[in-house]
Amino acid sequence: MATRTDLIDKSNQSKNIITYVIIGVVFLVALWLSTQSEGPSKFPKEVTDKFTFTAWVNDGEDYLKKNYRWVTKIIASYIKETYYFLEDFLLESPWILIAAIIVIPCIIAGGLRLGIYSSFVVYFWGATGMWEPSLQTVALMGLSVLLCVFFGFILGVLCSQSNRFENFMKPVLDTMQVMPAFVYLFPALFFFGIGGAPAILATMIYAMPPIIRLTNTGIRQVPAQTIESATSFGSSKLQLLFKIKIPLSLPSIMMGINQVIMMALALVVLACFIGAEGIGGQVWQAIRRLDVGWAMEGGLCILFMAIMFDRFSLAFSKDKERLPSDVQRFYLLPQSWEKYQIAKILETPLSFGNKILKIICQTVTSAIATVFKVFVSIFNKSTGENIGEFISKRYYVIPYFLVLFLIAFIDNYFLEIGTFPKEWKLSIRQPISNAVESLTVNPGFISFAKGLRAFVYLNLLRPLDVFLTQIPWWYTLAVFSALGYVTVGIRFAIITAVLLLFIGACGIWTQSMITLSSVLVSVVLCFVIGVPLGIIASYNERFRNIQNVVLDAMQTLPYFCYLIPVLMFFGGGTVSAVIATVIYSIPPIIRLTSLGLTQVSGTYSEVSRSFGGTLIQTLNKIKFPLAIPSLVIGFNQTVIMAFAMQIVTPLIGGKGLGLEVFNGLARSDTGRGLAAGVGIVLLAIIIDRITLAWTKKQREALGLIS
Amino acid sequence: MKLSKKISALILSVALLIGSFGQANAAKRLHAAIADWTGGIITCEVAVAILEREMGYKIKQTVFPSGTGLWEAIAAGELDFACESWPSYAEADTVMLNEDLIYEGKVVGTYSGDGSVDLLGTAGIIGMSDYWIPRYAAEELGIKTWKDLNKHKAKFATIESGERGRLIGCPVPGWNCHDQKRLDLLGIDFQADELGTEAAAIAEAKAAYMRKEPFLLYLWSPHWFFGAYDMVGVQLPDHKVCDSFTEANNWKDCGTAAWPATGWAKDYTMNYGNPATFASAEHADAKKFFEKMSLQNIDQAKMLVEVDQNGRDVKEVVNEWLDNNPDKWKSWLP
Structure with a gap:
């Protein structure tokens, strides 16, 4: 057993070295190629002129419309x-x-x-x-x-x-x-x-x-x-x-x-x-x-x-059969709070009310059931009993309709209820607006925001933009196909090449590279911010619970809501687009990091601890390697969400394919919008497939899948 | 469960019956597109309020973003009319309108499109677009016109624009502002940023104003921004057109003499609608009303401040204006 692991280790090491060398060479060639070219790489004009996908779509749409x-x-x-x-x-x-x-x-x-x-x-x-x-x-x-x-x-x-x-x-x-x-x-x-x-x-x-x-x-x-x-x-x-x-x-x-x-x-x-x-x-x-x-x-x-x-x-x-209101004791607050006096004071009357409600419901329903039973029994005894039993079982549903009927009845004949009373108004607009405005003029916060903006733009976005757009298209295409071949197989490599050729032939190569670069930057930022948060959450349960609530909110809140604060703090443009993307797509990576780390069973870390491993060592050598599959799934979801967000970022100054979609729509040019939309989808699918295949390999290597 | 389903159906139908009694009166109906920017909303709400209050109409309103899509929806009869289109920004008007635009008896625009959309008349609002800087920046730096901008470009620079200054430009590419082209032709060493939406541009400008930073902003007036913040225009050269001047030949012919090296034309804004709807005898009155309607800039500006600054409800503000100024709109009635 020991020799076998040794062997695997060795072969892994030599494999790793080869992989790193290959990646380094590929990168250096790309760097050299990108410095050679002047301006962004373009698809041959003969191809883009002949391949008029947009016109075909528009013709098709016109035909269908007519x-x-x-x-x-x-x-x-x-x-x-x-x-x-x-x-x-x-x-x-x-x-x-x-x-x-x-x-x-x-x-x-x-x-x-x-x-x-x-x-x-x-x-x-x-x-x-x-x-x-x-x-x-x-x-x-x-x-x-x-x-x-x-x-x-x-x-x-x-x-x-x-x-x-x-x-x-x-x-x-x-x-x-x-x-x-x-x-x-x-x-x-x-x-x-x-x-x-x-x-x-x-x-x-x-x-x-x-x-x-x-x-x-x-x-x-x-x-x-x-x-x-x-x-x-x-x-x-x-x-x-x-x-x-x-x-x-x-x-x-x-x-x-x-x-x-x-x-x-x-x-x-x-x-x-x-x-x-x-x-x-x-x-x-x-x-x-x-x-x-x-x-x-x-x-x-x-x-x-x-x-x-x-x-x-x-x-x-x-x-379906067991209604929770029947069997569960009622808790308004978390059960761990039961020791506090306030919780008891709050909950006792409520659960008492709940019981009374139940009794009322049951009484009313059984009364109705009896009436029905007696009435139907005049004609047919067994049907009557069946109906009676049927009704008395549903002692929540029947009063429900009774209440509805009562309300409709009162509204029609006695007093009009109308719409929601205006006196019950509650507004949280002003405090929120004030908070955002005070942050907007807060010098400390703004200098932080400006610094972040400068850092992201100068060190991440611009270099990557220039790099990706200037590499010749055939080189990028070759790299992606090779990646597809290594991770998935020859069929996927061919598919990747065809899909990328389609993007190029539509004449949106440059835009798609810009989109790719802002997605990559966003994902890197998500990773840098999200993984530490996930680690903290995996160690501290209270932090995890609070964080989960925040993440739930982030995922369900319509993204429009946070666009304006982002704009006021960071100014419009590509950086704001990246920041909005990070906010939108960070939840999966945080969640799956903490999930992956907590799932690693306690024994592993205990063993490591008993051999004198420090916290960092345990994390680094034991927990992380075992959590990798979960991490990669989080990474994968984050990438997909970042791509999805690209369609929204043009609203605050994002560039690339998303902007193309908007331009197409503004001119009611469906073909143009569709081509760009398809471009986003294709890029997302390619990256999704590659990362998924990679995860699978990782899992196999760890012996999680036979 | 079947029984309870039946009971629920019964109750629903009872409630619905009662509900439908309320609306069983036959009013003339039109379907209006409400703009998605406040100036346009006010103009439209004024028209809608008058049609409903004075002319017995019931208007269904749908908020719809302006752009070519709106014109197509009106041509297709999905919507009956829309308000306050700005000719400088509309792309579809030359293709779809086939009529003269008349403002106070003068022909201010001529269209020869296919007539798939009916030009109902001017809305009355005259729009002006320009580049603006906040007054504090103009005074501090001594900027009077666009010619002074280059000297202070470093003050207007951002991370993205590098050494050049930055213009918070016309937000939507579909509006055809040609900001970068204009800046280049006029020799202003600034970079124009398209931020995608009006909201984005204004949000950034508002934040910069609150921090008292200098910034150069494209904007049209009347706009609520001018009510809230003190801005001065940079007085771009007067609007001029040159016939052989198109995007296709990249504005080579006329040099810096004409659009887009100049400022914008005065925008005589207009209302437009579906030709079939407004040709019918039933809506002849409405057509006459739209021909006469002419809301003045100053009135719209007042309402803009009420709505956007004081956060009041649009309908409430419009009705209040109608109540207080009957002399201004009674003459629009057919």
Whole structure:
């Protein structure tokens, strides 16, 4: 055993030296080539002139518009009608009714804790004056989630039944997720009109992949024994699917729905650019007026909404029969706080109220059940008993509808409830705006910001920009293909070459290199900042808990919200773009670093400690190597998110492919926008595949995968 | 569960029925595009408020970013009208309009496009664009016109621009400002930065103003920024056009004599709409109203300050203005 590890070590060492030498040579050649060229490297003009991808796309779009618009119009009109129906219902109903519709299911599914949280959320919407936009966002999101789940489920089932279809869908799903939404948001406008319909369809493109994937994997993961026993009892293929496989994969499907909700919420905010109403529009308006506080309020509305829907759908997916409000003791505060007196004072009346509520619900429901039972029993005794039992079991659902009915009844005949009362207003705009403004003029902070800006620009961004754009395109292409060959294989190397040739032929080589450079700089910064934070979190649990909350917020807050403070502190331009990208894409690397380090089981570090290893040594020699796979996954996700952010950074002065997309849109030149969008997707896919393959190799080397 | 589903359906339908009673009156309807910048929003809200208050309209409003996309949406009939388009910045106007633009009886612009969009008339606002510096910087450095900028370029430099000064330029490439070209032609050794959005440019300018740093900013007026901060223009040369002057031949012919070496033209802003909608007899009144509408700069500027400085609601401000100044807009009614 010992000799074997020695051998592996030695071969690894010599391999490492060779690898480093090769990397060094490749880099030096690139450096030499880049100093040779004058100005950015360009694709041969003959190729870019002949390969008029943009014109083809635009012609195709015109053709489709002319000949098939009536089809899309019909689809759009159905979606629009449904959306307006839902929106009208939400906006015109008395506000207490809407609040009840949202809050009571939360109580049923997630217990009083979620119930209290959800009533706070609903209050916050109204109190910040965002009642209508919030409900519009809910309507948009709800409808898109419904459609996503319906079509996604069907596609997922199809995927699970046919390998060929699955292989066909995989790259399609990848593209759907990475393709910047802006690319199809505007064409959607011209096919489906303004407002709800294109927004919902665009959201479907973006948010459908998880449900397809998770339905597929859920069905495929049903244990073979179960299937065998079912087949041996003579169930047909369809029976097998609908009676065994789908019910067994429900948890996975519910997980998919949860993800769909989160992603739909993220995109619905963007839909303000094509005339859809909602919080996105509010935030965007606030940003145009540089009202950071207003933008933040809008952002918090979305954030709270997202957390609520997330917890709600998670609670629902856990267990259908056992409602948590039945079995769990109610905790408002973390359980570790139980020793404090305040926690007891706060919680006792609440849990008492919860019990009383339950008793009332049960009494009312059983009363109703008895009435039904007696009434139906006149005609048919057994049906009557069944119905009675059916109703009395649902002692949370029945009172729910009773409450809704009561509210609607009171509103119609006694007093009009109307919209959210204005007196209950709460505003946090001013303090937030003031805080940002005082930081803007704080000399210490600003000199720090300026120093950071200078450092990032002079030492990272500009050299890399110049370097990457000036290397001849054929050299960069060769390096990427070689990387693809080494990590994945010959097929991927060829694919990489073709994809990069496509980017070059579209005439966007320079822009794509600029995008690559700002992504690389952002990722390096994420790494430098994120890994230490992750390490601290892995040692200190309290820090980790706080950090997790912050990271959750960062990921759900619409990125518009922090663009303005970034601008005011750092000024517009490429540096601000990089900083915004770092803020957006840092969470995965922090999370997975701390996850990777905590997962390394205690024994390893104890052994190391007992042999006299210092903290640093343990970290360096034991924990890090074992945490590498997890780290690389974090790195990989950060890269993908950084690419996704490139589409937003032009709003604050970012350059490269994202700017091309915007230019295409501003001139209503879909081809140009699409080419640049595809460029981002292709770069992201290439880097994603290479890093994933590398992770796999690392895992194999560590013996984590056989 | 089926039973509870039925009950819920019943309740929903009851609530919906009640809701629908409220809106069961037949008003004339139009669908307006509301701009995404405050000046345009105010102009549009003035038009919308008058149409709704005085002419029995019910206007559906959709906030829509200006640009070619908006023109196409109007040509396609997705939206009925939009307000306050600035000819210097619009790209689609020459292609899609086919009418003369008349301001106070004078022809101020001629279009010969395909007529897929109907020119409804001027909005009344006359826009001016220029480069601006804060007054404290102008006084401290003694900058009177653009000719003095080169002397102080180091003061305007940033990390990215190096030794050259920096212009916070026209934010959106689609607006065709040709900032860098102008700076080069005029021999101003500055670098023009496109920041992508108006918000980005203004945010940076606001922060610089708060820190009392010198900066050069492209901006149009009327704009709320001038109400909040004291800015002076650098008086670019008067607008001139030269016919053989296009982007395609890279402005070789006319040298520094004409656009883009000059400042911007006065922008007689206009309202525009869908031709089919405004040709119909039902909306003849609305068309007449738009022909007469003429909101003055000073009025818009006052409302801009109320909305953007004092953070008040646009509709509230517009209604207050309408209540207090009936003499200014009664004459626009058909």
